[in-house]
Amino acid sequence: METRPPLPPFTLETATRKVRLAEDAWNSRDPARVALAYTLGSRWRNRSEFFTGREAITAFLTRKWARELDYRLIKELWAFHGHRVAVRFCYEWHDEAGQWTRSYGNEQWEFDDHGLMRRREASINDVSIAPEDRLFRWGAGPRPEDHPGLTELGL
Structure with missing residues (x-):
């Protein structure tokens, strides 16, 4: 059986770590x-999309990142x-076309005993922004450890 630590039940420390690991993977x-x-x-x-399974997740993310550049x-x-x-x-x-967007959202996650996510629900809103209004300017890959988080950025 696959495991993906940290495992539930979560503490403040392990839940915070789980969130950062997810952020790094998505980046x-x-x-x-x-x-x-x-x-x-x-x-x-x-x-507005509903789907099930890793293959569908992979297909969705492939489409997403082909459209949502940088x-x-x-x-x-x-x-x-x-x-x-x-x-x-x-x-x-x-x-x-070069139009920048900031997408805001909330997710609800549910994990199995092995730390794999069995359910994800995301609500997301998009706001067009000017290039000079961008706040996330690090290079490709994970957010640097010293880069401010959402609260520190006032978002």
Whole structure:
């Protein structure tokens, strides 16, 4: 059986770590890597899309990152209890025409005993921004440890 520490039930420390690990994986923009954090039958709601399973997750993320270019994400723990974690997040990206967008959202996660996410529900809103209004300017990959989080950025 696959395991993906930290494992539930979560503490403040382990829930915070789980959120940062998810943020780092998503900032890799590697759909296959990200999909490994989910159960084989993981159920997702992302905006108005509903789907199940790692193959569907990989296909979704492949489409997402083909459209959302130079994607940079910050996640922040909102609440946790037992096998569940709630996060708020924000990410910036641009389309092929160069229009920058900041996407704000909330996610609800539920994990199995092995630390794999079996359910993810995401609500997301998009706001167009000017390039000079961008706040997430680190290079490709994980957010640097010294980069401010959402609260510090006033988001």
